[in-house]
Amino acid sequence: MTHLEDLPIRADLRGKTPYGAPQAVVPVALNVNENTHPIPEVVAHDIVARVAAAVIGVNRYPDREFTELRTALAGYLGHGVRPEQVWAANGSNEVLQHVLQAFGGPGRTALGFAPTYSMYGLLAAGTGTAWVTAGRDEAFELSPETAVAAVREHDPDIVLLCAPNNPTGTPLSLETVRAVADAARGIVVVDEAYIEFADPGSESALTLLAGRPRLAISRTMSKAFAFAGARVGYLAADPALVDALRLVRLPYHLSAITQAAALGALAHAREMLAMVDEIRGQRERISAELERLGFRPYRSGANFVLFGGVEDPHATFEALLARGILIRDVGLPGSLRVTAGTETETTAFLEAMAAFAPNRIEA
Known part of the structure; x- marks a missing residue:
């Protein structure tokens, strides 16, 4: 079988990988900053x-x-x-x-x-x-x-x-x-x-x-x-x-x-943008709750939140994925990123994140 490195590809492209976030069919997909609300x-x-x-x-x-x-x-x-x-x-x-x-x-x-x-x-x-x-x-x-x-x-x-x-x-x-x-x-x-x-x-x-x-x-x-x-x-x-x-x-x-x-x-346009206020509200909810849990959410004007204070981003990502929640490890130390989805999706994410909270009190 021929491999990519066997082809006469441009020298400056050798060793590079294509753009792409991890893809998986999960109940709660909050990894690529999509608007998770359906079109009316x-x-x-x-x-x-x-x-x-x-x-x-x-x-x-x-x-x-x-x-x-x-x-x-x-x-x-x-x-x-x-x-x-x-x-x-x-x-x-x-x-x-x-x-x-x-x-x-x-x-x-x-x-x-x-x-x-x-x-x-x-x-x-x-x-x-x-x-x-x-x-x-x-x-x-x-x-x-x-x-x-x-x-x-x-x-x-x-x-x-x-x-x-x-x-x-x-x-x-x-x-x-x-x-x-x-x-x-x-x-x-x-x-x-x-x-x-x-x-x-x-x-x-x-x-x-x-x-x-x-x-x-x-x-x-x-x-x-x-x-x-x-x-x-x-x-x-x-x-x-x-x-x-x-x-x-x-x-x-x-x-x-x-x-x-x-x-x-x-x-x-008016109907298509009707959910923007709701998404903005979920973004603020995510930031407030993550801060309460002891994480460090960064200031956001988008439909997602980057947050620091994550002890092991890869392990947290995998644990969330095992629960059917897909977010994004963007490669920044101690940080993960999550899209602000619907109220139900946001609730599922926040409830799952409580298990990894720096402020979590053991029973």
Whole structure:
């Protein structure tokens, strides 16, 4: 049998492993930051009808410029964003890949702030872009001073800011985004995959777009829209930056079915986002209860909580899995991450975690 190492694979890809969280069929899956609430039935019926209508015409290529979808996404984003400022692809990972293909590549560098989303480094490697990371402040925060110092030290062609950050959940201030955008000579991408879960009153980096042609704001429908299986991500930026992404996209990269499904979801944005407040409430419940048990939950503006104070993360992960509860070991010492699910899922997780609590009192 031929093995991967027997093939003439690129030298810089040897020894690497594909991205992927552990997968298992369990009663309580809280490991990949999905929205665990199902799509409302009335919305699902409308999406199915739109997809069925699109299927009738799949003998023809879809709208290459996905004009109707871009218009709908611009309307959802608000902040004066126009359709010509919007780009979309099969998940925000593909959107970010387009950015790296257009503005990265051999001899160019992308900068991130570790720990952060692990796909950034993989996307950089896949496009031949050098990937460098700088550190964060205490408790995974990122101040304007720390971020700008890293930009000046590394002089990157692309800066990737995850806001809120994954896997830590840390919110990112507009002051930090503004400082980085003004200091960087290259492209600055603010990945707002979890922004809908931010505390009420939090401002999006969309407010900083005007007059900054090298700033891009990436979003996804996977999280708050409960649309992970549909694979729809998008970006807002200056029209010239969007034009650059056209140079590297594959022909007709967004299928007619994908476009139809996304339009259906956006037409029901209010219903699709109705569970966001509940998820935010479960996030706060998780943080409060874990702190009471003696763990250290970190500040989160996302739909998950990273918590420290875990004596043996791997053993805890395995013990929870044995009880049908799947969370995530993200490789940070003494820490684990859990998605804020439904009230029932959250209860199951918290009851199970009580057995590992530093503050647990033996009977």
